[in-house]
Every structure is written in C-alpha cells, then in structure tokens.
Amino acid sequence: MPENVAVDRTHNYLRQIKGSVLYKGVSVVASFLTIPIMISYLGIAQFGVWSTLLTIMSWVVFFDLGVGNGLRNKVAESLAKDLPGEARNYISSAYSLIAFIALALWLLFAILSYVVSWQSIFNTSLIAEKELRSAVQIAITFMLVNFWVGLITALLGAVQKSALVSLGQLFTNVFALIVVYLLSVSGEGSIIKLSWVYGSALLGGNVFLSVLFYRRYKYLMPVFRLCRDHVTPLLSVGVQFFIIQLAVLVVFTTDKILITQLFGPEHVAEYEVVFKLFSIITFVHALVSSPLWSAYTDAYHRKDTLWIVRMLRMQLKLYCGVVAGLLVLACLAPFIISIWIGRDFSVSFSLVALVALFVAVTTWNSIFAVMLNGAGAVRVQLYTAVAAMIANIPLALLLVKFFGMGVGGVVLAATLSLIFSAVLLPLQVFRLLGREAKQV
Template sequence: MPENVNVERTRNYLRQIKGAVLYKGGAVAASFLAIPLMISYLGVAQFGIWSTLLTIMSWVVFFDLGVGNGLRNKVAESLAKNNSSEARNYISSAYSLIALVAVLLWLLFTYFSYSVSWQRIFNTELVAEEDLRSAVQVAITFMLINFWIGLVTALLGAVQRTALVSLGQLFTNVFALVAVYLLGVFSDASIIKLSWMYGVGLLGGNVFLSIWFFREYKGLIPAFKLRRDHVTPLLSVGIQFFVIQLAVLVVFATDKILITQLFGPEYVAEYEVVFKLFSIITFLHTMICSPLWSAYTDAYHRHDTAWIVRMLRAQLKLYSFVVVCLMGLVLLAPLVISIWIGHEFPVSISLVALVALFVAVTTWNNIFAVMLNGAGAIRVQLYTAITAMITNIPLAFLMVKFFGMGVGGIVLAATLSLLFSAVLLPLQVHRLLGGKAALI
C-alpha cells in the first residue's frame, strides 16, 4: 500500500470532519431555532401533525431499492480502481432508474391520496381533510423530485466529499428557519404553506450540490440511459441495503405514527422536542462517522486492513466520550428545554433517559455498520435489521398496553429491537478483518 495514498485518505477524512463541523453546526443551530417558531406558528397539536407528516415524507427515500447506497459503493470502488468510465456508467444507470421510479411513485401516490382519510391517518379533525391532502400532496411531490436529484449525496460520499452534504443541509435548514419566521409574521397557521416552503428549501440544497459536483467532475456527468450490466450490480447490492433501510424505517420512523395513533398528535410534540435535543449527539457522531464509509471502501479494496483497524479504534475511543455526553445531557435536558421551548412545556425525565439509551445503542451500532457498509459486507446487518423490523412494533404495543409505559415504552421497544445488531455487528467486523480487529 503506497504510503501517500494512506496519508491522503486520512487527511481527506479530517478535512471532511472540519468542513462538516462548520456546515453541520449551522444546520443543527438553524433546526433548533426553527422548532419553537414552528410550535408558535402552528400550535402544539398542528406541530405534531407536521412532525408526523415529515416522517411520512422521509419514507419516500426508502423506495430507491437501495440504489443510492449501492451507487455510492460501486462508484467508490470504480474510482479506487481508476476506472472513471465504469463509474460514469453506474451513475447514468442509477439516475435513469430513479427517475423512472419517482414518476411511477408520484402517479401511485396521487391515486392513493384520494382513496384514504388523512384525518384518520393523523388522528385529528383539527385540520380539514382537503387541507391535509393538499399539504401531503405538495410535500410528497417535492420529496419525489428530491428523490432523484438527491442522488448527488451518494456521489459526494463516493468521492469522499461528505462535508458538502452538510452544506446542503445547512441551506435547507436556514431556508426553513427564515421561511417559518416570515410565515409567522405575515400568515395565519397553514400546514400547506409550510409544506411549500420546506419543499423549496429541500430541493434547493441538492440542486446547488448537483451543479457543483458535475462542474467539478465533468467526466461523471450521466448520459441518462439504463444499462442492464450496471443496473444489476446496483440492485444486487442495493436490494440488501433496501431491506436494511426498510428495517430502519420501521424502527426509527414509525414511532411518531404509533404515538399519534395510541396517544394523539399532541403527544408527538414532547417526543419530537426530546429527540431533537439528543440529535445534537447523533448529528455530531454521524458527522464524524459518515466520511469513513467511502474511505473504508477505498481501504478495503486496496487491502489496507491496518488503516481500517486504526480508524475503528479511534471511533471506539470517541464512543466513550459520547456516553459521557449523553449522561450529562440527561441531567441538563429539563433546564435546556425550559430555556429553549419555554417553562410551560413539560417533559418526562423517564422519556429523556430512554431517548439517551436509544441514542447510545444507535451510535454504537453505527460505528460498525459504517465499516461493513463500506466493505459491502452487509449480510449480518440484513439479518439483524429484519429481526429489529419484526420485533419493534409488537414490543411497542407490549410496553404501552401491558406495562403501561406511555410514550417512553415506544422508545424502549425500538432500543431493545436494536440489541441484536449491537452484539452481532462487532463480531462480524472482527471476522471480516481476519481476527485483526483487537480494537480495545
């Protein structure tokens, strides 16, 4: 392994972290400032509806059949082998395939939208049925357009420029902050208007990134054609990622739906505020881990096991600091939330503690999942993800209905469903590295 390749990979990783600190920090700050403005603009109950709507919107990204993650791995692998022509063919096939899927999903959703009661789905009569339908239709339309344009984030990951993904998030969050402030000043509460503003901001960030990327990497501009010999490998890897993503959807994205159905949309607000507070830890940890995905891909295909082990050891040292931060945040959460949202906004300390435990487990899993994703060795993840997907919702009902745990029971159920991964993923990493991963 040439030493200059090893050193440059490490230097680029550190550069991406430095860039992400600035961009992600700004994005998180804008997101936090927007929460009290949204609650003030919409009210607690309508904010709960909006938060649930964002969850439904996020489901769209799971319909790419894992193509985005497969594209990231295949492009990174091709570039590691100095084969830019093959990388461009993968990009062309991915963009063409996702465009076709997005159009089909839009047609299907438009038909579906007029066949269901959105008031029933959101468990509310606070917003008129037609207004809910319009808000969802606007939001999903923007999400599906972004579904296609957003492939650029996979490409930025593949070329190890993940800090720019955070720049796109900064643009989106700052736009949303300004938009909700202006809506609060000049408009009555309207989820439809908020959907428009949020959609424009979401799209704008990825349009900016796409223009930059294809100017910087002109040789990778897609030709918009489907090639079976490139679609098949994308889907072969992608389907496994898709199942994992589907499991993530069940574990991470159904909580708000369950809370809405079991307790009412007003209870989503407390859950959202507590999770948003602890997302500081999640965002910072993801910011550090995410650039490693394609760096691991590069190192793995160059057989640089020593570098991979060194990075994993560094991540485990960082994790001990994450745990300390989580414990500190549990103690400070009531004070922080009272200052941030207001004294009249009560939070349960048990919910705070359970969210902290959930974040501790997810960050632990992420350390090993990123390495396995980069290497394309995701079979164990696939099995543990399916197990989590099957057990999460039954566990949630058990915690709520049998043990009477309230909203915290839903969080605990999600945490328990992730314990399979917490045990098996480190063992898979150890096996993959030939027993060289004596990490601690």
C-alpha cells in the same frame, strides 16, 4: 499499498470532519431555532401533525431499492480501481432507474391520495381533510423530485466529499428558518404553506450540491441510459441495503405514527422536542463517522486493513465521549428545554433517559455498520435489521398496553429491537478483518 495513499485518505477524512463541523454546526442551530417558531406558528397539535407528515415524507427515500447506497459503493470502488468511465456508467444507470421509480410512485400516490382518509392517518379533526390532502400532495411531490436529485449525496460520499452534504443541509435549514419566521409574523398557521417551504428548501439544497459536484467532476456527468450490466450490480448490492433501510424505517420512523395513534398528535411534540435535543449527539457522531463509509470502501478494495483498524480504534475511543455527553445532556435536558421551548413545555425525565439510551445504542451500532457498509459486507446487518423490524411494533404495543409505559414504552421498544445489531455487528467486523481485528 502505497503509504501516501493511506496518508492522503486520512488527511481528506480530517478535512471532511472540519468542513462538516462548520456547516453542520450552523445547520443544527438553524434547525433548533426553527422548532419553537414552528410550534408557535402551528400550535402543539398541528405541529404534531406536521412532524408526523415529515416522517411519512422520509419514507419516500426507502423506495429507491437501495440504489443510492449501491451507487455510493460502486462508484467509490470504480474510482479506487481508476475506472472513471465505469463510475459514470453506474451514475447514468442510477439516475435513469430512479427517474422511472419516482414517476411510478408519483402516479400511484396521485391516485391513492384521494382514497386515503388523512384525518384518520393523522388522528385529528383540527385540520380539514382537503387541507391535509393538499399539504401531503405538495410535500410528497417535492420529496419525489428530490428522490431523484438527491442521488447527489451518494456521489459526494463516493468521492469522499461528505462535508458538502452538510453544506446542502445548511442551505436547506437556513432557508427554512428564514421563511418559517416570515410566515409566523405574517399570518395564522398553515400546514400547506409549510409544505411548500420545506419542499423548496430540501430540493434547493440538493440542486445547489449538484451544480457544485458536476462543475468539479465533469467526466462523471450522467446521460439518460439504462444499462443492464450496471443496473444489475447496483440492485444486487442495493436490494440488501433496501431491506436494511426498510427495517430502519420501521424501527426509527414508525414511533411518531404509533404515538399519534396510541396517544394523539399532541404527544408527538414532547417526543419530537426530546429527540431533537439528543440529535445534537447524533449529529456530532455523524460528523465523525459519515465520511468514513467511502474511505472504508477505498481502503477495503486496496486491502489496507491496518488503516481500517486504526479508524475503528479511534471510533471506539470517541464513543466513550458520546456516552459521557449523553449523561450530561440527560441531566441538563429539562433546564435546556425550558429555555429553548418555554417553561410551560414540560417533558418527563423517564422519556429523556430512554431517548438517551436509544441514542447510545444507535451510535454504538453505527460504528460497525459504517465499516460493513463500506466493505459491502451487509448480510449480518440485513438479518439483524429484519429481526429488529419484526420485534419493534409488537414490543411497543406490549410495553404501552400491558405495562402502561406511555410514550417511553415506544422508545424502549425501539432500543430493545436494536440489541441484535449491538451484539452481532461487532462480531461480524472482527470476523471480516481477521487477524488484524485483534488490534481494535
């Protein structure tokens, strides 16, 4: 293993962090500024509906059967082995497969959207059924197109240019902030207009990234072609990622649905604001951990175990800072929210504390999950994710209905369901790395 390869990998990793800090920093500021404007524009209840709609939109990405993550690993592996032609074949097959899936999903949704009662799903009569249906149709159409174009984020990860993903998010969030502000000063709240704005911003960011990527990596430009020899490996790796993604969907994105159904959409606003605040910690941690996925893939296939161990050791040291940051933020949260949203917007400290605990557990898990994802060793993660998926909703109903914990019970249930991963993923990493893991 040439030493200069490891040095270059480390230097690139640090460059991606620096770029992400700049891009994501502006992106987060724009995102935070958008929240109070949206609340003012839509009102508390409609904002709760909008926030829940965003959750439903996010479900679309889980229908790629894990192809995006499989593509990231296979392209990174091919490039590590100096096989660019192989990488291009994987890219071509992935784009072709996702195009078919997106079209099938759009046709299915076009039919079902007239069968489903959207007022029942969002538990509201404040917005007319026709308006809700139109908003959902617009949002889902944009998401399905972005479902295909969004493969670019997997490719940027594969070539270890994850900072550019943050640049795309910056484009999306700044565009959304500007247009939402213009909407807020020009008329009354409309969830349909917001769907157009958000969908355009999201799609525009990934189109921008695609242009940048293929100008730089012309030899990876895909063609419309489905090759069984490349689809099968993508799906064999991808299906495991898909099941993990499905479990993550249940644990991470059903909370708003549960809160809407159990307490009403107006309670989603409190939950959303607190989570948005603590997303500062999540974002900062993602800046450091996300670029490592494909770097781990490269190191693992070059058998550079010592480099992996050094990175894990650094991640564990940084985790101490994450915990300290969560404690400080939990103490300051009521004060920050009163300035950010307004003094009339109150949040319970128990919810703040439980969200802080949830973020502490998820960031701990991600340290080890990123390494295992990069190595393609996701079997244990698959089992723990399924266990979390099965446990989450029953735990939430138990804590809310029998222990009367309110919205905090939904958050605590999600946290408890992740305990399986918190214990078993580190053990899997130590087993995979073998003797060198003792240095962690």
